[in-house]
Amino acid sequence: MWDNIAILTAAPVFNIQLLLDGLFIGATFALAAYGLALVWGVMNVKNLAQGDFVMMGGYIAWWLGTQGIHPLWGLPASIVIMFAFGWAVYVLMIRRVIDKDMFTSLLATFGLAIVLAQALNLMFGPEVQTAESDFPIRSYFDNAVTIADIKLVAFGLCGLLALAVVLFMKNSRMGQAIRATAQDARAARVMGIDTDRVYAFTYALNAAICGAAGALISMIWVIQPFYGISHSIRSFVIVTAAGFGNLPGVIMAGLGLGVMEQYGGFVLGAEYQQATVVALLLGVLVWRQIEMRRHRQVVQ
Amino acid sequence: MEKFNPKLHLPILVFGLAAPFVVPGLTIQVAVLWVMVLFALTWDVMGGQMGYNSLGNIFFFGAGMYICAIVQIAFITDVGAYTASNGGVRITFTHQEYFMGLICGIIAAAIGSALIAAALGWTVFGLRGPYFAIGTLGIALAAGELMGTWEWVGGGGGISMPVYPGSADGKAYLFYFLCFAAAVGTYLFCSWLYSTRFGLAINAIRDDEQKAEAMGVHTLRYKTIAWAVSAFFLGISGALFGNITGFIEPLEVAFPTVTFGIFMVAMSLLGGKGTLWGPVLGAFLFHFLKEFTWTYFLGWQWVALGVLIIVNVVFFQQGIMGWLMEKFPEKFGIVVEKKEAAE
Numbered sequence: 001m002w003d004n005i006a007i008l009t010a011a012p013v014f015n016i017q018l019l020l021d022g023l024f025i026g027a028t029f030a031l032a033a034y035g036l037a038l039v040w041g042v043m044n045v046k047n048l049a050q051g052d053f054v055m056m057g058g059y060i061a062w063w064l065g066t067q068g069i070h071p072l073w074g075l076p077a078s079i080v081i082m083f084a085f086g087w088a089v090y091v092l093m094i095r096r097v098i099d100k101d102m103f104t105s106l107l108a109t110f111g112l113a114i115v116l117a118q119a120l121n122l123m124f125g126p127e128v129q130t131a132e133s134d135f136p137i138r139s140y141f142d143n144a145v146t147i148a149d150i151k152l153v154a155f156g157l158c159g160l161l162a163l164a165v166v167l168f169m170k171n172s173r174m175g176q177a178i179r180a181t182a183q184d185a186r187a188a189r190v191m192g193i194d195t196d197r198v199y200a201f202t203y204a205l206n207a208a209i210c211g212a213a214g215a216l217i218s219m220i221w222v223i224q225p226f227y228g229i230s231h232s233i234r235s236f237v238i239v240t241a242a243g244f245g246n247l248p249g250v251i252m253a254g255l256g257l258g259v260m261e262q263y264g265g266f267v268l269g270a271e272y273q274q275a276t277v278v279a280l281l282l283g284v285l286v287w288r289q290i291e292m293r294r295h296r297q298v299v300q
Numbered sequence: 301m302e303k304f305n306p307k308l309h310l311p312i313l314v315f316g317l318a319a320p321f322v323v324p325g326l327t328i329q330v331a332v333l334w335v336m337v338l339f340a341l342t343w344d345v346m347g348g349q350m351g352y353n354s355l356g357n358i359f360f361f362g363a364g365m366y367i368c369a370i371v372q373i374a375f376i377t378d379v380g381a382y383t384a385s386n387g388g389v390r391i392t393f394t395h396q397e398y399f400m401g402l403i404c405g406i407i408a409a410a411i412g413s414a415l416i417a418a419a420l421g422w423t424v425f426g427l428r429g430p431y432f433a434i435g436t437l438g439i440a441l442a443a444g445e446l447m448g449t450w451e452w453v454g455g456g457g458g459i460s461m462p463v464y465p466g467s468a469d470g471k472a473y474l475f476y477f478l479c480f481a482a483a484v485g486t487y488l489f490c491s492w493l494y495s496t497r498f499g500l501a502i503n504a505i506r507d508d509e510q511k512a513e514a515m516g517v518h519t520l521r522y523k524t525i526a527w528a529v530s531a532f533f534l535g536i537s538g539a540l541f542g543n544i545t546g547f548i549e550p551l552e553v554a555f556p557t558v559t560f561g562i563f564m565v566a567m568s569l570l571g572g573k574g575t576l577w578g579p580v581l582g583a584f585l586f587h588f589l590k591e592f593t594w595t596y597f598l599g600w601q602w603v604a605l606g607v608l609i610i611v612n613v614v615f616f617q618q619g620i621m622g623w624l625m626e627k628f629p630e631k632f633g634i635v636v637e638k639k640e641a642a643e
Contacts, residue, residue, distance in 0.1 A: 046430045046434075093610055093614050096614045096615070097613070097614055100617065102429045102430045103353040103429070103430065103433060104613055104614075104617065106353075106355075106430050106433050106434075107353075107565060107569070107609065107613045108609075108610055108613040108614050110355075110562065110609070111606045111607070111608075111609030111610040111613060112606065112610060113606075114558065114562070114602060114603075114605065114606035114609070115602075115603050115606030115607060115610070117602075118600075118602035118603050118606065119603060122599060122600070122603075229441075229558065233438065233441070236434055240431070240434075269449075271448065271449050271456075272445075272449060274445050275442060275445035275446055275449070278438050278441045278442035278445060279442055281434070281435075281438040281442075282435065282438050282439065282442060285423075285427060285431060285434075285435045285438070286423055288431075289423070289426035289427065292426060293426065
């Protein structure tokens with residue numbers, strides 16, 4: 001561990017590599033987490049199937065890649081397919097848990113996560129996969145930093161998608177209806193907004209965002225049927241740290257998580273990378289609790 | 301505490317005592333059934349009676365398993381050297397060494413798990429609702445990952461448990477009856493616990509925590525004790541299960557968060573949470589369904605289980621006991637006033 005830290009201080013250029021890798025992967029985390037913040041904030045549904053939606057999007061892009069279609073086309077394909085899938089899931093189950101207590105949605109989506117992970121496993125096998133995008137890999141800083149072009153492309157696409165979602169939420173009628181429902185569902189219903197449709201759209205939009213994040217992850221990183229749960233945990237870490245309705249916070253927390261994970265994996269060893277995510281979750285929860293305790297004391 | 305009811309308790313006792321002799325081929329499966337009953341009952345102490353839905357109770361199962369294994373090995377040899385050899389060293393235990401190690405291991409597992417629960421309670425019980433569920437899930441997942449990197453206890457390669465010094469049949473019978481006794485013990489303890497002031501206090505926490513606190517219930521103390529009770533019995537079950545499988549490993553055997561960890565929630569919900577008999581009934585049904593799907597739908601068994609959880613949670617949340625109570629309230633001693641029912 002100390003050896004690895006020594007490497008980082010002796011050759012600062014390694015930091016750039018870790019930092020950039022972290023930012024590129026963190027951008028996709030932030031995208032998926034924004035979807036979670038959306039359903040959590042609007043519908044009060046804690047979607048534990050988030051990471052499995054991401055994996056589904058990844059497998060759509062990867063499968064298109066194996067069929068001879070460039071996986072970048074998988075991005076629009078998975079957005080469309082996942083939107084329809086999200087709508088179907090809403091109609092079949094989420095509609096019925098939306099007004100139940102909070103644990104119900106958590107457990108129901110956990111069941112969904114198990115079904116999806118296993119279905120992916122049966123369809124595509126348990127191997128770790130990467131969608132080949134055939135972009136060149138370039139070196140910078142005297143060959144000390146190597147970056148695949150696809151990572152830059154994916155980073156740009158992440159930004160574009162986030163911008164599109166923000167503009168949609170701000171300007172379109174549906175976006176306004178979603179924000180109105182989030183503020184006060186009952187008042188929105190009185191004003192003639194079909195909240196059921198708004199919920200369905202929100203959930204489908206979340207699935208589409210996850211699908212897009214997954215398609216990008218399949219090109220710049222790896223996918224595997226059972227990696228869904230760690231992506232769900234990541235989304236929860238980000239949303240819990242940032243709070244919902246706080247888009248800059250979600251982006252910062254997402255990028256930060258990506259960077260911290262890279263550093264954790266490098267400094268402590270690759271086997272600790274998963275543990276870093278979970279440890280961060282616990283850290284965030286403890287920190288929140290300390291803050292709550294301070295808040296309670298102030299109130300008293 | 302529930303009185304002895306021959307119609308209800310006798311068939312279960314007879315089944316439990318006779319099963320390994322009537323169907324010797326299924327001894328281990330029935331032993332696992334008793335472990336499942338224990339799982340569901342301990343989960344319900346928290347989830348059903350106290351309203352704190354934990355997704356990470358499986359952590360204590362794994363903790364008990366590791367504590368018991370370490371104590372059993374430490375009784376005769378150096379733990380680090382034993383795990384480093386990766387099962388290469390076959391130490392033959394004498395009867396006395398083995399049983400002393402096993403007894404001490406089980407006791408240490410139970411007490412150790414309860415102590416860990418009490419220590420964790422400080423952090424975890426500030427979390428409410430979904431944060432609590434996700435936080436406990438995080439603890440179980442983190443424990444599995446961290447155990448996998450701790451070389452002293454075998455790391456990801458796991459530990460081969462000490463070999464039982466008798467015949468294979470003898471081992472099966474011994475652990476079968478230990479599992480049965482653990483399940484019955486848990487049931488009796490829960491049944492006694494719910495009849496005391498403690499049961500009322502944790503029910504009050506479930507119904508309205510703020511009001512309970514305002515009425516002078518030390519909520520944090522009750523919550524911590526309830527968690528420690530769950531952990532105590534889960535530690536015992538982990539110690540027994542580790543010895544039954546004979547090999548323990550962090551991700552699949554000791555901290556199986558997405559299998560056993562979710563099964564215990566699913567079983568309690570299926571049977572009806574917040575009742576004494578619901579978890580037992582749920583465990584029986586669930587275990588039967590699980591063995592059935594494992595035999596006839598191999599490959600799709602997980603999908604079937606996931607669908608069962610979804611259907612259970614979305615459409616049938618009150619569970620079997622809850623449904624029966626709604627349907628036949630008078631059988632459960634609930635008096636429904638005619639006027640109230642008519643409204």
